[in-house]
Amino acid sequence: MSPTPRTFLTGSGSCTLVVCRGCCCGDARKHPGVDHAWQLELLRAGAAEHGFQVRTTDCLGPCDQANVIVVRPSAAGRRAGGRAAWIGFVMDDAGTEEVVQWAAAGGPGVAEPPLTLELQFIEPPREARVRSRRRR
Secondary structure, three states: OOOOOOOOOOHHHOOEEEEEOOOOOOOOOOOOOOOHHHHHHHHHHHHHHHOOEEEEEOOOOOHHHOOOEEEEOOHHHHHOOOOOEEEOOOOOHHHHHHHHHHHHHOOOOOOOOOHHHHOOEOOOOHHHHHHHHHHO
């Protein structure tokens, strides 16, 4: 009997991490104790292992809550009512690993976030909330 092939969530079937790397997030001058390149490596390694996506973008807006990562739900997560989760203050390996584990489990609408990560949820800037309502 042949082993069952592993199925990874890819493409529209997986959640997506959008990692801010704008003016404050990812800036060693503003946050000298954080290895921003290492954080991105951890996220990308998790994506390669678990099949979710990682994108970087310029400034997302809430600079006073850097580093900001947005976890966007998969298509299945959106169908289940999941919405993008904005996470602030992701500055250490433990917080980064919690983001990876939640994304690996399916992200918003599919899996509950770790409670400690949920404490880092932040409100998206007004512009993001307006854009989100227009898409529905």
